Amino acid sequence: MKAISQRSIGGPDVLETVEVPIPQPAPGEVLVRVAASGVNPADWKLRSGAVTVLGPPPFTLGFDFSGTVRELGEGVTEFGVGDEVFGMVLSRDGAYAEYVVVPVAALAPKPATLDHVHAAALPTAVLTAWQALTEVRPGDRVLIHAAAGGVGHLAVQIASAAGAHVIGTARAANHEFLRELGANELIDYTTTDFTTAVADIDLAYDLVGGDYSVRSLAVLRPDGRVVDAQGEPIDDPRYHRHYVQVSGADLREITPLIESGKLRVEVERVLSIADVVEAHKLSESGRVRGKIVLTTWAD
Template identity: 55%
Template sequence: MRAIGQDSLGGPDVLRIVEVPRPVPGPAEVLVRVCAAGVNPTDWWHRATGGLAGDVPIRLGWDVSGVVEAIGPGVTLFAPGDEVFGMPRQPAPAGTYAEYVVSPARHLAAKPPTLSHVEAAALPLAALTAWQALVDTAGLRPGQRVLIHAAAGGVGHLAVQIAKERGAHVIGTARTANHAFVRGLGADEVIDYTRTDFTAAARNVDVVIDTIGGDYGPRSLQTLRPGGIVVSLASPAEAHLADRARALGLRSTFMITEADRAGMREIASLAASHRLRVRVDTVLPLDQAATAHEIGERGRTAGKIVLTVCG
């Protein structure tokens, strides 16, 4: 089968089409014929650094939407021909930039028939990240105030919708050009972070979702009310930030998204009922994975980038 591989760490140019054996599903696994694969910031971080995947060669990609081709022993959830989507094995390597991928059956969910494979492939990692940050980690409750950084981005635009669905008052940061888009998702307030200091504009916040890193975590502490929490998705919270938060009666934590069938089913339900809409910014064929990474690393994408694989 064809797949995207890399034999060295580096820029997008290290990505290339390779021919590799088609995988065989083992016990409790399914073989999925990939129709589309989502592209995420973690992909180019792994491409450049090795990340959690370790040394080269590396096979990138976690988001997948496709059709079950075969099942391994003991699988009862799916049968060949079923349309599925999910985020296999995260945070371990999955290799969804390929014509076929093997996944634990319980890392997948039935694809809503209302979604195309491109739309479905754009959802898993970003939507699960937003869900696990807001619901599982922060314990978001109705009426709370949420500040979402990069609210027009892949995770951000889904987090806005999930927070509104949970009854929160949502404040997003985004460039002015994306304000109409973010408000259309349900955000109550939008701050242009290039013109306004968000620490002055957003006050008495209960939950901050930091998708950016750098000084955004420390600065976001200034926006919280007592007992509030910063959930960092970009980099591990440094010990001094957690200590500083505790000294102020606040919380700060770093979260890694995990494969999660229960969360996938929640995402599928929201998407099927049109309460969660994914914006796909760019669609490219598998052999243009390097171009997809170049576009993503510019940091100007509103929504998600997706690679198409099957016809």
């Protein structure tokens, strides 16, 4: 099968198409024929060496996928061959490939209302947002930084669906888009310091990093908290560093919101996986609204 691999750490040009054997599912695993793969900021961070959790190259990137079950490992009864599924995989043999092997607990049935492209855009981003916002309650004031990004625009919808008053930071060009998704207030971070524009926040969600979490502490209610998906931990009881957890069960729980139209994913660009270098350059620019998705090679 074809896969996108890299033999060294570096810029987008280290990504190359290689031929490798089709992997075989072990007990409790499923072999999926990949139809589409999502692109996440973590991909270019791993490629460039900014994040090292996969260890040294060679490895194949790609956390998110949507596709069709082709083979079942021993003991798997939750799915059948031919089922359409989506999910998130944390592996050195990722989803930038024609096939990927996934633990059954990481999979969920593809939402019936989504094509493979939009399903592949979801897993990492929607799990990150969903798990970070589990304690949001009706009436909470929720501040979401980078609200128009891949995780941010989903977080806006999840918080809104929970009954929160949602405040987002984003460029002015994205404000109308975010209002349509349920944001109540918006701050243009290029012209306004959010610490002067908001107060009494129950939960601030940091998807930017840098000093955003520290600054967000200043706008909290006394019992408020900062949930950070980006930066270095802070020694403050109101601060929580969040790391996404792979969970097919959570994807199943989120699916009714998707199928009811209360949660939608914005796909800014769809590219062939043959154009993965261009996709990484675009992702690394930090100017993506929603997600980038790669469709697999033509048969």
